[in-house]
Amino acid sequence: MKFKASVNVMLKPSVLDPQGATLERALKSMGHRNVSSIRVGKLIELTMDCENQEAAAKLADDWADKLLANPNMENYSLTLEKLP
């Protein structure tokens, strides 16, 4: 069975995010005072071939933890979708 996994990787709230701060300054300099708390993360999409949804979730979580995110600085969340 084929699954599509989406891994959202965001910097932990305690870690400075200069890219987000730059975007916030840019929007404010364009006159938008109503914006705050911009954070920029990564979204990793991949297709995987696994026996069942449980195995796919376990494997994707393992990949996210070991390769896709840096658990010291980043949090991640995972969504899995069965492909037809």
Next chain:
Amino acid sequence: MKFKASVNVMLKPSVLDPQGATLERALKSMGHRNVSSIRVGKLIELTMDCENQEAAAKLADDWADKLLANPNMENYSLTLEKLP
């Protein structure tokens, strides 16, 4: 009213994604032959203060189109969530 907007920015399918290709090679070299089509995008989260949901959606779409994504190379999708 406060809203949290999440903007997913992905490279268009026709645009090469070296970061995704590198991750795919890394996973394959770790023995995972069941992975394919890795793409790496950006996830931008922000808080905005708007009169109503419609105005917030319009404004966030405008920001995504003009500043957060590059419409020549990237597609984006937007989700909006009302904050308590």
